[in-house]
Amino acid sequence: MSGQTIVVGAAIVRDGLLLTQQRAYPEAAAGRWELPGGRVEPGESEAAAVVRECQEELGVDVAVHDRVGPDVPLPGGDLVLRIHAAALVDRGIEPVAHEHRALRWIGLADLDDLDWLEPDRVLLPDLHALLAGPGR
Numbered sequence: 001m002s003g004q005t006i007v008v009g010a011a012i013v014r015d016g017l018l019l020t021q022q023r024a025y026p027e028a029a030a031g032r033w034e035l036p037g038g039r040v041e042p043g044e045s046e047a048a049a050v051v052r053e054c055q056e057e058l059g060v061d062v063a064v065h066d067r068v069g070p071d072v073p074l075p076g077g078d079l080v081l082r083i084h085a086a087a088l089v090d091r092g093i094e095p096v097a098h099e100h101r102a103l104r105w106i107g108l109a110d111l112d113d114l115d116w117l118e119p120d121r122v123l124l125p126d127l128h129a130l131l132a133g134p135g136r
């Protein structure tokens with residue numbers, strides 16, 4: 001749809017665990033959990049935006065895979081959240097929270113209990129399926 005900006009999110013899975021991060025700002029979202037990511041810049045591909053955001057926020061390189069779940073419209077109407085599965089290029093390099101309060105690797109059993117940003121809750125069935133899927 002024209003006029004809508006895509007916010008990409010990365011569903012990074014390693015050894016059956018999903019990487020989540022806790023926002024530090026703005027105040028209304030501080031303390032809530034989300035997936036790494038951010039706005040796609042003009043002229044930038046979604047995959048390139050996922051890679052850039054993971055470098056900026058986590059200091060790691062990721063390989064970008066298939067989409068996960070539906071587009072989720074964000075409050076305000078101008079932004080839509082779109083998640084891609086991703087994997088650490090080097091599994092031995094631990095992500096670091098450069099812009100967030102904390103990082104946590106979450107397993108299936110804890111997925112629903114995390115204090116997610118509201119839009120991300122729409123994606124929980126798809127994140128469950130991703131973690132339960134083959135090769136994870």
Ligand SMILES: Nc1nc2c([nH]c(=O)n2[C@H]2C[C@H](O)[C@@H](COP(=O)(O)OP(=O)(O)OP(=O)(O)O)O2)c(=O)[nH]1
Pocket residue numbers: 007008009033034035036037038039074079081117118119120
């Ligand atoms: N990155 C990310 N943003 C999310 C998620 N869920 C969700 O509602 N959002 C919202 C929060 C923000 O309103 C918007 C993206 O903002 P952002 O702060 O991550 O990215 P940005 O590129 O706009 O901002 P910035 O990094 O320049 O500060 O999407 C999610 O899982 N990941």
